[in-house]
Amino acid sequence: MASPLANPSPEESSTKPAVIALAGQPNVGKSTIFNMLTGLNQHVGNWPGKTVEQKTGTCTYDGQKFTLVDLPGTYSLTANSEEERIARDYIIHERPDIVVAVVDAAILERSLYLVAELLLLPSPVVLALNMMDVAEQEGIKIEPQVLEAALGIPVVPMSAARGTGIQELIATVESLSAEEISYQPKRPVILPGHQVILEKIHALIEDSVPAPYQPAWVALKLLEGDDEMRALMQDALPEATWKQVHGLLYQHEDAILDIAGARYQWIGRMIRAAVVRPKIGQMGMTARLDNVLTHPVWGTVALLAVLGAVFWLTYTLGSPLQAWMGGLVEGLAEGVRNALSSTPPWFANLWADGIIGGAGMVVTFLPILVIFFAVLAILEDTGYMARIAYLTDQVMHTMGLHGKSFIPLLLGFGCNVPAILGTRIIETQRARLLTVLLAPLVPCTARMAVIMVLTPLFFGDKAGLVAWGLVAAALVILALLGILLHRVILKGEQVAFIMELPLYHLPNLRTIGLYVWHNTLAFLQKAGTIILGVSAVIWLLSYFPTGVATESYLTLFGHWLEPIGLWMGLPWQMVTALLTSFIAKENTIATLSILYGDFETALPAALTPSAALAFLVVQMLFIPCVATVATIKQEVGNRWTLVNLLLLLGLSLSAGVLVYQVGTLLGF
Amino acid sequence: MLHRLLQQIAEGAHPQTTAALADTLGTTPELVLQMIEQLARQGYLSASTQCADGCEGCSLKALCGVKNSGTRLWTVTEKGRQVGEILCDFPT
Numbered sequence: 140m141a142s143p144l145a146n147p148s149p150e151e152s153s154t155k156p157a158v159i160a161l162a163g164q165p166n167v168g169k170s171t172i173f174n175m176l177t178g179l180n181q182h183v184g185n186w187p188g189k190t191v192e193q194k195t196g197t198c199t200y201d202g203q204k205f206t207l208v209d210l211p212g213t214y215s216l217t218a219n220s221e222e223e224r225i226a227r228d229y230i231i232h233e234r235p236d237i238v239v240a241v242v243d244a245a246i247l248e249r250s251l252y253l254v255a256e257l258l259l260l261p262s263p264v265v266l267a268l269n270m271m272d273v274a275e276q277e278g279i280k281i282e283p284q285v286l287e288a289a290l291g292i293p294v295v296p297m298s299a300a301r302g303t304g305i306q307e308l309i310a311t312v313e314s315l316s317a318e319e320i321s322y323q324p325k326r327p328v329i330l331p332g333h334q335v336i337l338e339k340i341h342a343l344i345e346d347s348v349p350a351p352y353q354p355a356w357v358a359l360k361l362l363e364g365d366d367e368m369r370a371l372m373q374d375a376l377p378e379a380t381w382k383q384v385h386g387l388l389y390q391h392e393d394a395i396l397d398i399a400g401a402r403y404q405w406i407g408r409m410i411r412a413a414v415v416r417p418k419i420g421q422m423g424m425t426a427r428l429d430n431v432l433t434h435p436v437w438g439t440v441a442l443l444a445v446l447g448a449v450f451w452l453t454y455t456l457g458s459p460l461q462a463w464m465g466g467l468v469e470g471l472a473e474g475v476r477n478a479l480s481s482t483p484p485w486f487a488n489l490w491a492d493g494i495i496g497g498a499g500m501v502v503t504f505l506p507i508l509v510i511f512f513a514v515l516a517i518l519e520d521t522g523y524m525a526r527i528a529y530l531t532d533q534v535m536h537t538m539g540l541h542g543k544s545f546i547p548l549l550l551g552f553g554c555n556v557p558a559i560l561g562t563r564i565i566e567t568q569r570a571r572l573l574t575v576l577l578a579p580l581v582p583c584t585a586r587m588a589v590i591m592v593l594t595p596l597f598f599g600d601k602a603g604l605v606a607w608g609l610v611a612a613a614l615v616i617l618a619l620l621g622i623l624l625h626r627v628i629l630k631g632e633q634v635a636f637i638m639e640l641p642l643y644h645l646p647n648l649r650t651i652g653l654y655v656w657h658n659t660l661a662f663l664q665k666a667g668t669i670i671l672g673v674s675a676v677i678w679l680l681s682y683f684p685t686g687v688a689t690e691s692y693l694t695l696f697g698h699w700l701e702p703i704g705l706w707m708g709l710p711w712q713m714v715t716a717l718l719t720s721f722i723a724k725e726n727t728i729a730t731l732s733i734l735y736g737d738f739e740t741a742l743p744a745a746l747t748p749s750a751a752l753a754f755l756v757v758q759m760l761f762i763p764c765v766a767t768v769a770t771i772k773q774e775v776g777n778r779w780t781l782v783n784l785l786l787l788l789g790l791s792l793s794a795g796v797l798v799y800q801v802g803t804l805l806g807f
Numbered sequence: 808m809l810h811r812l813l814q815q816i817a818e819g820a821h822p823q824t825t826a827a828l829a830d831t832l833g834t835t836p837e838l839v840l841q842m843i844e845q846l847a848r849q850g851y852l853s854a855s856t857q858c859a860d861g862c863e864g865c866s867l868k869a870l871c872g873v874k875n876s877g878t879r880l881w882t883v884t885e886k887g888r889q890v891g892e893i894l895c896d897f898p899t
Binding site for chain 2: 249403
């Protein structure tokens with residue numbers, strides 16, 4: 140097969156100034172080189188028929204005049220953008236005497252793909268190895284002679300910004316245009332997998348390729364899926380031949396992997412030959428930190444320490460504030476009750492107990508959430524959150540999730556509502572749905588508050604152990620349910636993915652402030668709408684028709700549920716209390732207080748240890764509060780909300796029955 | 808090289824960083840990143856958007872998630888998975 144490189148042929152080269160085209164990616168110093176070479180002798184206009192800027196100029200070296208053309212900055216020559224089309228069309232149609240490929244020595248890999256493509260075009264190429272000073276600062280050592288030998292083209296090390304290497308560059312261009320130095324480019328070749336196909340296409344199009352295109356280059360571009368070349372050859376080829384070519388291209392759509400893959404292999408070889416990277420001791424801060432923070436063992440230890448610090452900080456700072464706000468809400472409720480004393484009692488109580496007591500209770504959690512949001516924003520903004528996602532992925536993956544699910548689940552310890560909203564950071568619909576379904580099993584602060592109040596009543600000095608056991612059990616059940624849902628119901632897509640970890644950096648105060656502000660605002664909007672409304676409705680159900688709690692509609696419903704309670708050794712009052720937790724978890728305690736009076740002495744006598752544990756287990760796994768359910772509905776729709784509620788209801792009641800029955804059998 | 812990279816990603820049982828993939832392929836993270844972007848351009852990988860689909864219309868869209876940290880994620884597309892599976896069956 141013929142080489143795609145054409146013989147350099149402009150016969151007028153002896154009379155006209157030699158044309159040098161400057162090619163390269165954006166931001167590699169191409170314009171600096173152009174300006175240094177041309178000085179004031181430049182003209183700025185537009186490429187014919189395009190809106191892209193064209194810069195041309197002249198320079199003289201050693202008595203010889205050169206015309207310089209600054210090509211648009213491009214990453215490749217695949218006609219993906221107007222800039223790429225302009226650059227390649229210019230080289231193909233105008234055939235400059237020399238193409239100077241400007242590359243950034245500090246990120247040589249990035250620039251060499253374009254060089255690999257330039258070597259396939261007719262004009263000879265000189266490599267301007269720019270930004271050598273930056274590479275040196277980064278500890279990267281490049282050996283230009285080795286690179287020159289590996290590429291087979293002249294390589295000129297330089298630093299245009301410092302004015303070094305410019306003279307050497309123009310001298311090399313002059314020598315190459317006068318054929319005083321050898322030009323034996325070592326181009327990348329297509330991998331064997333598609334070499335035969337390339338040859339077939341080449342044979343089919345060879346006689347029909349319009350000038351000045353080279354058949355070998357066009358064949359390669361066709362196989363790469365280049366739309367412009369497809370259109371060109373569809374017009375140029377007889378219909379039958381085009382059908383043959385098209386058939387081959389259709390069958391070998393993945394040939395691009397072999398073609399581009401070969402270029403990356405070629406780049407890899409060049410880099411291995413000529414570039415020496417900094418050693419471990421010279422690594423940047425991110426690499427050094429990641430050696431510890433993404434290590435399976437040390438990273439996990441660091442993660443546990445960070446999470447411990449997050450919870451410690453949140454509760455140490457937030458709990459006193461929450462208690463203070465609780466006092467404010469109670470005071471406000473009493474104030475409203477007094478202010479409304481002239482209205483009917485139900486109306487005053489609705490405002491004091493139902494609306495302010497219900498929605499206000501939720502607002503008292505605000506200090507904890509604000510601190511939690513701020514800490515999360517700092518972790519996110521410093522780049523550490525990405526490492527958390529990376530580290531936790533192993534565990535999450537067994538549940539069909541990935542590390543990003545850990546973040547919303549972590550939020551669930553504060554409140555399930557932001558946890559559900561937090562699932563928005565998960566890209567795949569399936570992983571997102573699964574995280575939403577599992578999030579209510581993370582014990583939120585409200586659920587934990589109920590556990591913390593009730594457990595000592597039943598278990599005395601063993602309360603701490605029982606409470607931790609309940610939390611651990613909830614998390615184990617979460618993991619098991621995740622695995623089950625993943626394997627049985629939601630089996631499907633693979634979540635293989637690659638993560639580019641960001642550099643660590645100092646957090647930006649404004650970013651953190653905005654994050655906290657917007658999240659807090661969203662939380663308050665919810666508390667002021669959904670939670671407030673439902674609190675009022677439930678209070679009304681617990682008050683009417685007679686104004687006596689034990690005769691209310693809610694109690695009637697509790698009696699109706701009594702048979703379910705009996706399986707767990709629970710009287711109807713306990714089931715009713717559980718039911719009211721649907722509004723807000725803390726309602727459990729309020730309801731028990733209404734139904735039992737002095738529940739702290741009544742409860743231990745009313746329940747056996749097995750029944751008490753069963754109640755706590757059900758409380759831990761029961762359907763979440765209405766605000767969470769409303770958020771789930773908003774995020775995943777009616778069907779999956781219903782599935783989630785039935786799942787949690789079945790799970791919690793089954794676990795309660797199991798605990799009670801086994802406990803009773805064991806004599807507790 | 809691109810085939811091997813796609814195979815590595817498709818077979819991966821856990822998330823992979825560009826540094827780890829570079830180690831496996833005997834190249835540099837920078838080159839791996841470049842290849843990932845190429846695979847994404849060709850439709851074999853999909854670059855994650857900053858927010859999930861449900862974020863459309865959300866007032867927090869600009870703030871939540873990975874946007875601020877600069878993290879980028881890529882997942883294997885159906886097209887990429889097909890090629891990856893073929894490669895897993897018939898290693899090249």
